[in-house]
Amino acid sequence: MAKKLKIGLFGFGCVGQGLYYVLNNSTGFKADIVKIAVKDKTKDRSVSKDLITFDKSVILNDPEIDVIVELIDDADEAFNIVSEALKKGKHVVTANKKMLAIHLEELYKLQQQNNVSLLYEASAGGSIPIIRTLEEYFDNEELEKVSGIFNGTTNYILTKTINEKLSYPVALKQAQEKGFAESDPTNDVEGYDPKFKAIIIALHAFGLIIKPEEVLNIGITTLHENDIKYASEKGYKIKLTPVIQRLENDKVGIIVAPSFVKETNQLFNVENEFNGVIVEGKFSGEQFLQGRGAGSYPTGAAVLSDISALSHGYKYEYKKHVQKHASDFTNDVIVEVYFRYNSNADIEKITFDEVSEKYNSGDYNYIVGKVNLQTLLTNREYILKNKLFVSLVNDKISLNTKISSKIAKEKQLVNN
């Protein structure tokens, strides 16, 4: 049966306060937040002063506290807190995707070495229970692909710019006013946040621990009204949709970039701050999950669900990792993209394997074609600096032709 937990909380911002409210207004589940560590000594807090501490060791060294909930912004400091807590045999719940994505390997080992549980459902899909579903429900099934909208901020901005024709700065300002975007929105709009989430999901869906710097993230900062016009005329919306895909050679490719989404795609109707995840299983087919990707209560509720799971002794078993489900990560793959460029120098630098559409006019040039993902990754800074725009035209990652024809030949040999 469930055990009543004593919680030490780090951070009392939007999510921390959400958790506090949700926990104290839940009928089914009880736990005590016995101490809250915060940084800013000048801020007025809505809770009793006795609860607050400015010294993290007060929580970390309290043997009465079983569970640490880490909800601060600073990823480095978060890692210090979380790793120290795990070493001290405390269970941890966190929503810090950046910290997780950067330190997955160490955090995985720390759990095993100290026989403690680290849960982080709120880090990857807001209120969507994607980690739990991958870990517990799809544990026995080979997955083909996970894709979706993992970032509420950019989805809100894209919804406003595309559906309501607001300008990018106005939409960004609205998102900030609604609390969906931070004052420095870099992490969201440049696609780092959804990349961190994609890396966490890749571990639970395919068993791979991938370094963030190995994965391409292109955000929405260079989106131009010509791009929106191009997509709209074809009936597409533009969404920021990470794709994590298993390839025929058992490797996994990942790209985090805008993509043209057709009306038949589940993600077409995922608007505003909502997130959506599509999971494609070998046998179960396509599953779609949608929920709120941001907000104090929904995220607080996701954190609370992890705390409740801890009270039942739950821990991730990382089944796909243990089973070595996919062999490796690779960027040597082909993606089909719309590429808006300025000059011939751009397409000499970023060379396409195949071009299916080409358009040139005075101030608007684009090609649609197939390009190696490694080429885009190598030239990421160049693309952003020169305000070029890249969007996937579908949600597929393919093997490069050399590898796929080698596989086809091998298959033929086996069959003959």
Next chain:
Amino acid sequence: MAKKLKIGLFGFGCVGQGLYYVLNNSTGFKADIVKIAVKDKTKDRSVSKDLITFDKSVILNDPEIDVIVELIDDADEAFNIVSEALKKGKHVVTANKKMLAIHLEELYKLQQQNNVSLLYEASAGGSIPIIRTLEEYFDNEELEKVSGIFNGTTNYILTKTINEKLSYPVALKQAQEKGFAESDPTNDVEGYDPKFKAIIIALHAFGLIIKPEEVLNIGITTLHENDIKYASEKGYKIKLTPVIQRLENDKVGIIVAPSFVKETNQLFNVENEFNGVIVEGKFSGEQFLQGRGAGSYPTGAAVLSDISALSHGYKYEYKKHVQKHASDFTNDVIVEVYFRYNSNADIEKITFDEVSEKYNSGDYNYIVGKVNLQTLLTNREYILKNKLFVSLVNDKISLNTKISSKIAKEKQLVNN
């Protein structure tokens, strides 16, 4: 760590064969089907004869077999098998919603008494992991409502009749040819199948054990082209959408009936054999899950996921039931419906509390208004016999006015 299980399988129809295929083609998870009990001695089977038995006791009395997977059609015989297996200390996986809905109370007790696990994810949402998500993720959160499309057969027929203007008999025949509908489609088209699923979901979402005969199910058998025209002109689709809703007095109301679904509703785009479930949490807001509601492999994959969970010692804890999350079930509630009738005798029999729209012509009469659910339940046979049609105009169940004004008065007293 996971234990390798020995499985005794009952039934080798569509789902049984799907499970057999999926299990033998899974890379991550291993288990052995050591015996398959079937009824028909004349049928050719695609598996070795040694695997087949016609005597159920061969499986039930085999001490080597840890897990019984029950996938037969006959609900009574299924209950005999499942209850005997549980009593013998064997874990059971089943997809038989009718058997479950009728015997929830006994099956709940048998699990406790014999300390065994009964899992049935495939029974309620096809390949959507709804039971697991309710049980493990929303265990600590108060839910407001669960609604959705729980029946692939009727959704397929409605998609074909509404989007593609096929006639009902042609659409039904197509569904049968595709294997989505049985030769006797009563269970699906009269709404029994989604009702059984709603009852299973109500236990895991609200903790209530409700008898099937207490819940109104109206199917799609009396749907007329006038109804489709009425809905289409307003931009609605008609879907068969069970609604399970918590009321202000902490009771729960359920209705299984067609409803007019607006474009803004998630269920609007759930087409063909797909199922969709909307879960509304007090804090997490609206979650939406979609997946295949029928088919050999998707259902087989759902069964396999339960078997895999068993190998990790998983059992439902029925947390909402233990916590007594809702106080009771009630039919004394108000629903707003479109009601197509033939004569004044019909609306004298089925009296509305409030009428907001009324239309009369020679052969097409309807009213839109508020009616007590108990009135519809009492007159269910009359409605079907006279080919009248009832559709919810929204997905809400409300308290009846007397009760809600009593609650309002009590609140006022407390405030004064």
